[in-house]
Amino acid sequence: MARLFTRLAAIFLAVGLFFTSQSLAAPQRAEAADPGYLMLHFTGEGSGGQQMYLAHSADGLRWNDLNGGAPILRSTIGTKGVRDPALVRSPDGSKYWIIATDLCISCGQSWSDSINNGSRNIVVWESTDLVSWSEPWLLNVAGAIPDGRNAWAPEAIWNPATNDYVLYWSTNVPLDGRTKHRIFYARTSDFRSITTPQIYIDRPGTQELIDTQIVEVPDGVGNYRYVRASGDGQITLEGSNSILGTWTALGNLLGIGVTGTQGPGNTVEGPMWMKFRDRNEWALYLDQYATGRGYMPVTTTNPSATGTYQLPASGSYSMGVNKKRHGSILNLTAAEETRVLARYANTPAQRLQSFNFQDRYVRHANFDVLIDQNVTSDDAKFRLRPGLAGTGTVSFESVNNPGYFLRHANYDFQLVRNDGTAQFAADATFRKVAGLADSTWSSFQSYNHPDRYIRHYAYKLRLDPITTATGRGDATFRVTN
Template sequence: MTHLLRRTVLVGLAGALLLALGLTVLERPAKAAAPYTAYLMAHFTGESANGEQIYFATSTDGLHWTDLNSSLPVLTSSIGELGVRDPAIVRAPSGDRFYLIATDLRIAAGKGWDVAQHDGSTSLVVWESPDLVTWSAPRLVNVAGTIPDAGCAWAPEAIYDPASGDYVVYWATISPRNGVDKARIYYSRTRDFRTFTAAQLYIDRPGTQGIIDTQILEIPGSVGGYRYIRASGDGQITIEGSNQILTGWTRLGDISHLGYTGAQVEGPILHQYNGRDEWGLWVDQYAAGRGYLPLTTTNLAAPSGYRVRAASEYALGAGRKRHGSIIGITQAQLTALQAKWGGPASAGTRRLQSVNFPDRYLRHSNFDVRIDPNVSPLADSQWRIVPGLADPAGVSLESSNFPGWYLRHYDYDFVLAKYDGTATFRGDATFRRVAGLADSSAASFQSYNFPDRYIRHSNYLLRLDPISTATGRADATFRITS
């Protein structure tokens, strides 16, 4: 028997002996994971035509955010109610699998809030991904179907439970119980986000007080004396601590001393800032329609120390950000996300140079659009040429320095306007790029919804006109430069 063979046999026998004695065979430690250096936020934007879908934004400091995919959805639901809200991204403990769960709801369809609460979907929508870039098709899981007279399943979240080796998935359901019809938090367990245990009651506030959303964050090192911190929308934004996921919760306070209660804010996000003992609590200012507001602290267990960040200290990007979630990501993951859906608006920008006035470039000025020489600031004349909002075979022109704002015609005039999610906007902001009408080596832009008209300048102002003359063809021709 060779030395190598004898060593292999001995190792195998030793492992078998350890297993027989009920001991664990220790594996070689895995290669250290790359540190988190950036952040990913998943969110929805509101009740517009496309607002109730999944949007992504990234950040390198956790306070200043850049929309991906030109402020358009990255995932859309084709099942259930054809809309999703309140997305939560869940990372598997192995780090090689992600789940995205969301409320199956589309208020924009016109069903109304009362129907949505009391006769809505009892399912969640689930996607999964190995890398945050490639996502499965969405699927429905009916988590609340066994709850008597359940009216909905809203604001799902999930946390891995190392004690049981599975995930605790929790959400809000409105249903009658003990003579009181209100929102309560229920939970179920799953290992694969396909098969779930029967729903069980998790959080029930006293009396008629409902609880519409909650999020739990595990605290490394139990900073503040608790392994888990929970933030809940229950009339306040209540902060609680526990050393177990399902039991032992202690009320620590709320954020009413900062001027915010459940009447103003909802959808709390808890997350840790990368590489330091600092945490964020983001709250959705739904009552004012302003989207998220960040609070920060070095001790989540002490709400009196939370600080509201000033408006000058953070930026949310172009799209409004509502009830979602934030996770830390690696530099490689940030690079992959930006490669898939576009990075900062300054990346890949182009200028459109007039063919017959080559010292002039297409630019916006006070949200009007024209051609000018010596453009200052230069970013006013820089555009991202992105897939058409109405037809990906076409193009749309997104402002470099106003991400989420697009070149759009209105009564055949042109303006720079913020994308509002409507079909009319998408049509007005979409063009077919064709060979230049005056120079085939350049480009002209044919209107998507008025195909007999083209973008052209007239007296240096941009218009959408039919083109029938040599002057018109020259006015409608542009060189795309860097």
């Protein structure tokens, strides 16, 4: 009997340990399965760096560049450069907007130009799924500000008190002949029209303020529902229980060695908030512009308490390959993450070499498509994406015009922006098959006209039936780097 009790006790102990181990392991598995974070940013000066880039992180601290490190959107309007983007999600998740500074330093515009006679517009894109974006438009936010010289670093936050967005940005309105950037705000519901701009933050005297970003804090953390961090010569924190109400000064981050233009140390700007989804902890990312190193995170368990902020430990974060500057972070849902990672997968940039004119490659020129000699520029580089219209197919996305694909219309080819329609998807989708002239090469069969293939004729790309040896050669390509 004693031996029986001993065996039963052992069994109960094993069962108890099993369920204990399951209860301990389950949160870890759930945490690992949680969706991650999406960062929208620019990388630096020049026409390439001042465009829209994305990075993804599973834990909010270690980031991987998306889209092969290339821009996901390029501005085609205004100065044709964009910086300081904010990624805005509607409360119901049905719409998204990107809003950004219309500015292109070192590509036709100097800092003096931008400060004293810059664009009064911001650039806006809209999406319903976070992956297909509208054509950009310009929203004039500073034109109605007396002597307003520019519009920089736009941000927006949903205001439940007014059931619309508070859009805020920096504009230089000179004071006594000297530059003075202040933060202005207006209300909007659609980022196409705004109310009359009003002063939002104005520091005393000649003190300028360019960058500010607001975070909403849950009940039970600190004394304020909202905390804003501003780059005004240092990183200054303020708290409020109403976005358009009274804000209380909370201090700054000088105590942890983060300072700005008025002192020594780690000169930073572009504060960017992120809430860790699995705990009451926040990262405030700061752009180390003075040392050229881009973003680093400082962390806190209470955004309104300056004494809780900590510099990152060595090796505790990684920002990926691209430099990440003044941007915006979105906590993704599972569905959003699936779409984003599929759409902006790190598919390599490749060229299509002609079989029967092997010194020629497919390229676009003024949005027409042809084969041209020895082209190595990005005009001849495409990402072979999963087909827009069907599984087991491919679509060709331009590298230097992200969101634009090779599409046939009346059997002619052009480079066209994806408008999200089923017709576009079908016209831009192809089946990759063994080369019609050489099975070690490739040919591309139309998805919606399966009796036709991509081929060149008089060096222009066409969609034709292939019935001759010449046609088979014209319709055969090598996918190469």
